[in-house]
Amino acid sequence: MPRIDRPPKGQNPWGGKREGAGRPPGPNGRGAAFKHLRELARSYTEEAVLTIVNIMRKSEDGWLCLACATAILDRAFGKPREGHVVELEDDLTREYPSFVDIEAKLIARGLPIDHLRAASKS
Numbered sequence: 001m002p003r004i005d006r007p008p009k010g011q012n013p014w015g016g017k018r019e020g021a022g023r024p025p026g027p028n029g030r031g032a033a034f035k036h037l038r039e040l041a042r043s044y045t046e047e048a049v050l051t052i053v054n055i056m057r058k059s060e061d062g063w064l065c066l067a068c069a070t071a072i073l074d075r076a077f078g079k080p081r082e083g084h085v086v087e088l089e090d091d092l093t094r095e096y097p098s099f100v101d102i103e104a105k106l107i108a109r110g111l112p113i114d115h116l117r118a119a120s121k122s
Contacts, residue, residue: 049075 044121049072056068097105 052068052071056065056072058064059068103113
């Protein structure tokens with residue numbers, strides 16, 4: 001049975017993360033090689049955008065032109081958010097049944113309506 005007065009081996013006695021916990025640096029986004037590759041790719045940004053513009057202007061394929069234009073706009077302004085259209089019925093123009101219509105339906109079903117008449121008068 002472990003001792004209660006001190007934390008297990010490798011655990012911080014004051015809580016929080018353990019020393020050495022988490023992913024080690026490497027090609028997953030924190031390593032020096034990845035940073036170098038990202039900087040190299042960023043150095044070609046202007047040339048890449050100009051290439052997309054050139055393809056957009058010279059291509060006879062409409063879908064390719066559209067894809068290039070979309071890529072340029074997405075990089076310049078970000079991708080548009082997906083919107084949702086909700087159609088609601090206007091409650092002000094909706095026709096509601098009258099009290100007489102409701103009484104008629106209840107009588108047709110054979111339900112007693114005496115208590116409804118008493119409630120509507122008070």
